[in-house]
Amino acid sequence: xxxxxxxxxxxxxxxxxxxxxxxxxxxxxxxxxxxxxxxxxxxxxxxxxxxxxxxxxxxxxxxxxxxxxxxxxxxxxxxxxxxxxxxxxxxxxxxxxxxxxxxxxxxxxxxxxxxxxxxxxxxxxxxxxxxxxxxxxxxxxxxxxxxxxxxxxxxxxxxxxxxxxxxx
Amino acid sequence: xxxxxxxxxxxxxxxxxxxxxxxxxxxxxxxxxxxxxxxxxxxxxxxxxxxxxxxxxxxxxxxxxxxxxxxxxxxxxxxxxxxxxxxxxxxxxxxxxxxxxxxxxxxxxxxxxxxxxxxxxxxxxxxxxxxxxxxxxxxxxxxxxxxxxxxxxxxxxxxxxxxxxxxxxxxxxxxxxxxxxxxxxxxxxxxxxxxxxxxxxxxxxxxxxxxxxxxxxxxxxxxxxxxxxxxxxxxxxxxxxxxxxxxxxxxxxxxxxxxxxxxxxxxxxxxx
Numbered sequence: 001x002x003x004x005x006x007x008x009x010x011x012x013x014x015x016x017x018x019x020x021x022x023x024x025x026x027x028x029x030x031x032x033x034x035x036x037x038x039x040x041x042x043x044x045x046x047x048x049x050x051x052x053x054x055x056x057x058x059x060x061x062x063x064x065x066x067x068x069x070x071x072x073x074x075x076x077x078x079x080x081x082x083x084x085x086x087x088x089x090x091x092x093x094x095x096x097x098x099x100x101x102x103x104x105x106x107x108x109x110x111x112x113x114x115x116x117x118x119x120x121x122x123x124x125x126x127x128x129x130x131x132x133x134x135x136x137x138x139x140x141x142x143x144x145x146x147x148x149x150x151x152x153x154x155x156x157x158x159x160x161x162x163x164x165x166x167x168x
Numbered sequence: 169x170x171x172x173x174x175x176x177x178x179x180x181x182x183x184x185x186x187x188x189x190x191x192x193x194x195x196x197x198x199x200x201x202x203x204x205x206x207x208x209x210x211x212x213x214x215x216x217x218x219x220x221x222x223x224x225x226x227x228x229x230x231x232x233x234x235x236x237x238x239x240x241x242x243x244x245x246x247x248x249x250x251x252x253x254x255x256x257x258x259x260x261x262x263x264x265x266x267x268x269x270x271x272x273x274x275x276x277x278x279x280x281x282x283x284x285x286x287x288x289x290x291x292x293x294x295x296x297x298x299x300x301x302x303x304x305x306x307x308x309x310x311x312x313x314x315x316x317x318x319x320x321x322x323x324x325x326x327x328x329x330x331x332x333x334x335x336x337x338x339x340x341x342x343x344x345x346x347x348x349x350x351x352x353x354x355x356x357x358x359x360x361x362x363x364x365x366x367x368x369x370x371x372x373x374x375x376x377x378x379x380x381x382x383x384x385x386x387x388x389x390x391x392x393x394x395x396x397x398x399x400x401x402x403x404x405x406x407x408x409x410x411x412x413x414x415x416x417x418x419x420x421x422x423x424x425x426x427x428x429x430x431x432x433x434x435x436x437x438x439x440x
Contacts, residue, residue: 008237009234009237009238009332010332012229012233012234012237012332013224013225013226013227013229013332014225016224016225016227016229016233017221017222017224017225018221020221020224021217021220021221030230030232030233033233033236034232034233034236037233037236037237038236041236101213101216101217101220102220105217116213116217117217119182119214120213120214120217120218121217121218121221121222123182125184126179126182126184141174141175141178144178145174145175145178148178148210148213149206151213152206152209152210152213155213
C-alpha cells in the first residue's frame with residue numbers, strides 16, 4: 001500500500017461512526033461510507049493539495065448525504081451478514097437514555113444534526129466545520145446553538161424553543 | 169467583563185476559547201444558574217453521543233467498505249467471494265473439520281493441504297493460550313522478527329498489519345513444519361482474543377518439486393475453511409506459500425481478516 005492508501009483506510013472507522021449517527025442505521029451508513037470512499041478515490045488526483053484530509057472526507061460525505069446522491073446499487077449478497085454487532089451491556093436506565101438520544105437525534109433537521117455530530121464526535125474546530133460544510137462560521141454557530149437546544153428540549157420532553165436569545 | 173454571547177457559551181463547552189476567556193466564563197457561570205445548566209446539558213449531550221456511537225469505531229469493517237477504501241474494485245474480490253461460497257457450501261453440507269481437510273487433500277482438492285492446515289490449528293491451540301510467552305520475538309522488535317524469520321524461511325516474511333481490523337501484532341515465532349521451518353505470527357484484539365497467521369513454504373515443494381521460482385505454481389487461489397470446536401481456520405495457497413489464519417472468531421470476522429491478509433500479501437510483502 002502507498003501511504004495515501006493507508007491514510008484513507010485510517011479514516012474509515014471515524015467516517016463510519018459519523019455516518020452511523022447521521023444515517024441512523026448500519027446499512028445506510030455503510031452505503032454512505034462506501035460512496036464517500038469511492039468519490040474520494042475518483043478525486044484522488046487532488047489529494048496532494050488537501051491539507052486537511054478529515055475535513056475533505058467529511059465534506060464529501062456531507063455533499064453525498066445532503067444531496068441524496070446515491071448511485072443505484074445492484075443487489076449484492078453480503079458476506080458479512082453475521083458480523084456481530086459490538087456487544088454492549090448497558091443497565092436498564094442507560095439503555096432508555098440512549099434510545100431517547102437516538103430518537104431525539106433523528107428529529108433534528110439534518111443541517112443542525114451534522115454540526116452537532118461533527119463537534120461532538122470529531123471534536124472538530126468550528127472553522128473546520130465551516131470549511132467542510134462550505135458555510136460561514138456564523139451559520140455553524142447558529143445551527144449548533146439551535147441543534148443543541150432542540151436536542152436538550154427533546155430529551156427533556158419539552159417542546160423545542162422557537163428562537164434564540166443572547167446571554168447577557 | 170463583556171457579556172457572554174451564545175457562540176461563546178458553546179465554544180466554552182467545546183474548549184475552543186482562549187484560556188483567559190474560558191476562565192472568565194467559568195467564573196461567571198457561578199452567578200448564572202440557567203446558563204450553567206445549559207453548559208452541563210450540552211456536555212452531557214456530547215458525552216452521551218460519544219457513548220452511543222464510539223462502539224462503531226471498534227466494529228470489524230464490512231468487506232464492501234474495505235474494498236471501497238482501496239484504489240479500485242480489486243480483481244480478486246470476485247474470486248474471493250467465489251472461494252468463500254465454496255467454503256460456506258462445504259460448511260452447510262455438514263462437513264466437519266476432518267471432512268473439509270479430507271476434501272482438500274483428495275484428488276479433487278487442489279493441493280495436499282491437510283497436514284498444513286491441521287498443523288496450523290494445532291499451533292494456534294498450543295500457543296494462543298500462552299500468557300507469559302506467546303511469541304519468541306515480540307512486536308516491539310518487529311525488525312528483528314522480520315529479519316530472523318525471513319532468513320530461516322528463505323523469503324521475505326513481513327507480518328501484515330491488521331490494526332484497522334482491531335488486531336495488534338504481538339510478535340512471532342518459528343515452528344517446525346512437516347519438512348522445515350514455519351512462521352507463526354500472533355495478533356491480539358482489544359478483548360485479548362488471539363489470532364494467528366501460519367505461513368508455510370513447503371506447499372510448492374509438495375505439489376511440484378521443480379517449481380520453486382518466484383512465480384510459484386498455483387495460478388488459482390482457493391480459499392478453504394475448516395472448523396474445530398470454537399476454532400475456525402481459513403487457509404489458502406498463494407505462490408509457493410501456504411497461509412492459515414486461525415482464531416476463535418466467527419466466520420465473517422475471519423473472512424475479513426483473511427481478505428485483508430491476502431490483500432497485503434499479494435502486494436508483495438511475502439511470498440512474491
